[in-house]
Amino acid sequence: MHGMSHKCASPGFISAAERVKFRDEEQKIDCCKWRGVGCNNRTGHITLLDLHGLAVGGNITDSLLELQHLNYLDLSDSDFHGIYHISLETTRACNIYEVSFESLSFINSSRSLAAIDLSNNHLSSAIFPWLSNFSNSLVDPGLSFNQLQGSIPDALGKMTSLTNLQLSPNQLEGGIPRSFGGMCSLRELRTPSQVFVRNMHGCPENSLQNLQLSHNQLHGSLPDFTRFSSIAELHLSNNQLNGSLPKRFRQRSKLESLDLSGNLLRGSLTDVTMLSSLRVLWITDNRLDGNVSESIGSLSLLEELSAEGNSLQETIPNWFLNLSTSNLVFLNLSRNRMRGPNSAKCRFADRQLISLDLSNNLLSGKLPNCSIPFSGLIILNLANNNISVGCTEVVKKQFDRSNPSQDWAAETALSCRARIPASAFAGNLALEMKAMKQSLMK
Numbered sequence: 001m002h003g004m005s006h007k008c009a010s011p012g013f014i015s016a017a018e019r020v021k022f023r024d025e026e027q028k029i030d031c032c033k034w035r036g037v038g039c040n041n042r043t044g045h046i047t048l049l050d051l052h053g054l055a056v057g058g059n060i061t062d063s064l065l066e067l068q069h070l071n072y073l074d075l076s077d078s079d080f081h082g083i084y085h086i087s088l089e090t091t092r093a094c095n096i097y098e099v100s101f102e103s104l105s106f107i108n109s110s111r112s113l114a115a116i117d118l119s120n121n122h123l124s125s126a127i128f129p130w131l132s133n134f135s136n137s138l139v140d141p142g143l144s145f146n147q148l149q150g151s152i153p154d155a156l157g158k159m160t161s162l163t164n165l166q167l168s169p170n171q172l173e174g175g176i177p178r179s180f181g182g183m184c185s186l187r188e189l190r191t192p193s194q195v196f197v198r199n200m201h202g203c204p205e206n207s208l209q210n211l212q213l214s215h216n217q218l219h220g221s222l223p224d225f226t227r228f229s230s231i232a233e234l235h236l237s238n239n240q241l242n243g244s245l246p247k248r249f250r251q252r253s254k255l256e257s258l259d260l261s262g263n264l265l266r267g268s269l270t271d272v273t274m275l276s277s278l279r280v281l282w283i284t285d286n287r288l289d290g291n292v293s294e295s296i297g298s299l300s301l302l303e304e305l306s307a308e309g310n311s312l313q314e315t316i317p318n319w320f321l322n323l324s325t326s327n328l329v330f331l332n333l334s335r336n337r338m339r340g341p342n343s344a345k346c347r348f349a350d351r352q353l354i355s356l357d358l359s360n361n362l363l364s365g366k367l368p369n370c371s372i373p374f375s376g377l378i379i380l381n382l383a384n385n386n387i388s389v390g391c392t393e394v395v396k397k398q399f400d401r402s403n404p405s406q407d408w409a410a411e412t413a414l415s416c417r418a419r420i421p422a423s424a425f426a427g428n429l430a431l432e433m434k435a436m437k438q439s440l441m442k
Contacts (some may be wrong), residue, residue, distance in 0.1 A: 038072070045069035047075060099175040117142035119166075128153045139185070139422075149174050155275045161185060168212070169190040176200045183207070191216065206230060213240050214259065222246060222265075237282070238262040245271035253277055261285055261306070269296055269307065278302050284332070285309040292333070306332040308357070315340035332357040334381065339363065359383040 020137050031046070032039035043070075048104040049102030052074045078188075114137055118127070123146040131141055132155050139161055148170035156165075157179025168190045181202025188210035211225070212394030219240035225231060226248050239260045257280040258272070265283070268290040272281060279301050288310040296305070305328065312333065338361040355378060363385035 040069065047071040050074040051292040062338065114138060115140040119144040119146070122147055124148065125150050128156055131156070132159065135159045135161065137161060143167055144169065146170055152177055157183060164188045166190045180204060204228070209233065211235070220250065224248065233257040235259040241265060256280065258282070280304045282306045288312060296307070301327060303327050306330070307336070308332045309335045311337055313337035327352060329354045331355070334359040334361065336361055353377055355379040357381040359385065362386055363387045
């Protein structure tokens with residue numbers, strides 16, 4: 001293989017290499033077959049070295065410099081040392097765990113470093129000047145879970161190649177520097193507490209796609225995020241936002257994921273029904289009241305809806321009972337004031353629902369007769385209601401003859417009328433219904 005002599009003859013960059021066990025002599029000679037080593041299929045050059053969590057360590061020597069085509073290096077969760085004076089000129093991605101700031105000098109000369117994961121270290125704000133060495137190449141500096149303090153330096157905003165900036169959680173405070181207005185490539189921003197983005201203008205207004213401001217100290221009415229024209233994910237949970245969703249907020253038709261949980265928002269779910277691209281909506285533990293709008297059922301792309309812990313108080317709506325073509329897989333309306341059901345007609349056939357939580361409501365009476373494909377439903381929680389089940393066909397599951405362990409799941413018809421206890425069904429509901437059938441036959 002081309003390049004074999006220079007890349008495998010001296011594996012001395014790991015002094016503990018003799019601990020590596022090889023299947024055969026060919027693997028021992030060809031380091032491209034070693035675990036954690038990746039090579040270019042055409043040239044045979046080592047391009048990736050991923051030694052994280054392999055329980056190896058020792059000294060890393062200058063022989064690492066022989067890997068002139070290396071563009072990814074991961075030494076996290078290992079026991080390496082002696083890396084203080086090594087420079088990697090072509091490395092594009094590094095993942096390093098539990099290192100001191102001083103030891104990072106070994107990549108000072110990397111001209112093409114694109115990503116480095118320094119999260120879960122004890123790095124201080126002294127790391128910022130060091131990062132500026134890669135202002136023309138770095139796109140993803142992982143800085144979460146460190147000990148960064150003080151304000152965000154203006155120089156960080158001048159790293160215009162950044163596409164992903166994760167600064168949370170740390171102890172940074174103050175505002176976003178004006179220099180961030182020139183970060184035209186920024187796609188994702190996660191900031192810690194005390195950092196505010198109300199005054200962020202310029203390029204990020206058009207480039208940001210993922211804005212995560214959860215566990216901040218945002219308060220008052222919901223800020224105007226409509227100026228971020230490309231936002232697809234917006235997470236504002238666990239703040240102190242109040243009021244209702246402004247009408248202009250509905251203009252964000254590109255929004256796919258919205259998390260407003262843990263705030264003080266009022267109003268109804270009607271305010272989000274114009275967000276036609278929504279796939280995930282979490283608005284738990286707010287102060288929403290009124291009805292669950294029929295138009296929620298028109299959000300055809302919606303996969304997850306959690307409105308737990310509000311004051312929604314209507315009867316189970318018709319859109320919920322007729323989700324024959326819905327993409328919903330997760331629905332949580334627990335801890336509200338919902339009543340019902342009020343309809344004897346429902347059709348759940350072909351629905352994709354996996355988890356349904358209607359616990360801690362005011363449901364009473366008898367659930368309507370339904371044909372429910374329990375093969376998909378994993379969690380059903382009807383606890384702390386006062387309802388009964390009337391079902392002519394509760395379990396209808398195609399027998400999988402290829403799996404003998406599922407012989408209990410042969411197609412079954414079960415007529416029953418049983419009280420749902422103050423506890424949740426969990427696991428495979430076919431098993432639960434089998435147990436119910438046995439108890440009724442006693």
